[in-house]
Amino acid sequence: MSLPHAILTALLEKPSSGLELTRRFDKSIGYFWSATHQQIYRELGKLEAEGLIRALTAEQPARGQKKAYEVLPAGRAELVRWTSTAQDPKPMRDALLLRLRAAAVVGAGGLEVDLRRHLELHERQLAEYREIERRDFPPGRDAPDDRLRHLVLRAGIDLETFWTGWLGHALAEFTQIAESAQDTEGAQGTKGAQGMKGADDARIAESTESAENAVRGEVAGPPDGERAGPPEGAAPTEPPGPGGAEPDGPGSEGA
Amino acid sequence: MSLPHAILTALLEKPSSGLELTRRFDKSIGYFWSATHQQIYRELGKLEAEGLIRALTAEQPARGQKKAYEVLPAGRAELVRWTSTAQDPKPMRDALLLRLRAAAVVGAGGLEVDLRRHLELHERQLAEYREIERRDFPPGRDAPDDRLRHLVLRAGIDLETFWTGWLGHALAEFTQIAESAQDTEGAQGTKGAQGMKGADDARIAESTESAENAVRGEVAGPPDGERAGPPEGAAPTEPPGPGGAEPDGPGSEGA
């Protein structure tokens, strides 16, 4: 339940229409709380109905007409209440890390390219943040609200710094893996988590292949469309090894 | 569309029942892709219907009966496809940063306590990750899949390091702000949201307050500029100061 409060904050900073808000959610506030224009219009409606904000423009509810909102005292009170209410951090969901983990199981083919792309995106974002800091927070600006806003910007900068650093490290690792795969080419399947014995050559083939850095996207079957029934005789991937001493943690599997 | 792939990955690492998966999503995979048991059961049903996984247990579809699943070749293929498909990073949503930004507008009352709580949570998580690293990734483990899993763990560690560092910094900043507020106390008794004198004055009172709390003590800074909230007598309908000199970025507002 944060979107309404994001909007209240934005409107307190500057009364705006839906589209103006949308634009501001593309930068600024949107850097840590994104929202589409549909979400915003819907929420503006609710907030108005609840009496937390009100439309400024007298009365011209025509469709293509601009309609600005401002925050009412009740809205401000609600924002104060929300801000000082304890909230648990939401459990994180990061698809890139998930993909990396999947890659540890099925092979890393093709992932490297996207890793590089992400690195570039984060580098660009970081540069943008730094530029904003240079421009908007010169030394000396230290009124409490400036400090708080600067703190938020610092979080953005530090986060992007983390990502660029980590992605750089990851790419270096990928290169090393590819190299060592070259060294031991054809010798082994390089699979660790559980003892895999024969049973599924496709998997070994894939793992080996990806270790060799072969990039390909069309190994896969139909992504959507109708999947005809389960391949009847198809042997499932191998059963877990009896000595399944699995590691634990975000990078591995708990026992 | 990552949940099914998270489940496929988990099942490849080890065939499991719904509840087992749920438990593993509380740690391990759940550290970067969380899911509730309801999500998991629903998704298992879909995946089975699509022929990507299948139930291991012959046939006992009774209600309280355990039911393990394994991944079929089609499921593995789909995971490979997904892993090597480019995906844009999802725009972030962090409620804590949003609250901080709101605090810059309505006052920071009560936020500090929760900041401290979050710091503790992140410290605990960081310690857990480090322990996992010590236990599961001793030097020498460098098969490709170990390296990839370690990489994911490193991301977790670095992320938590970022948070603890940033939260520490934020709390220090809060202390400073509080101190400088002490200095100027007596000049004005209003504090936080209670400063509301009436609907129309509430906003001004608060903005003014925070501007008057400007720090000028220990940190060698020039006297703060006269950037305050809306100037005298502004009604809530009035946009902020004429200069429109609002900063921009995640920590501030674009003009």
Next chain:
DNA sequence: GGACACATGTAACTAGTTACATGATTTG
């Protein structure tokens, strides 16, 4: 008067959350 940017909105969908229902197995 057509193209286009501006501005607001509807509808349908997907993903995630919360609350609760129900049967099976263990254990005191």
Next chain:
DNA sequence: CAAATCATGTAACTAGTTACATGTGTCC
């Protein structure tokens, strides 16, 4: 055999996404 716990599931809801509809003002 009652209670606790294991295990699977249903239902209703909230939040976020995607696609498209419709009107207004401007500029050429």
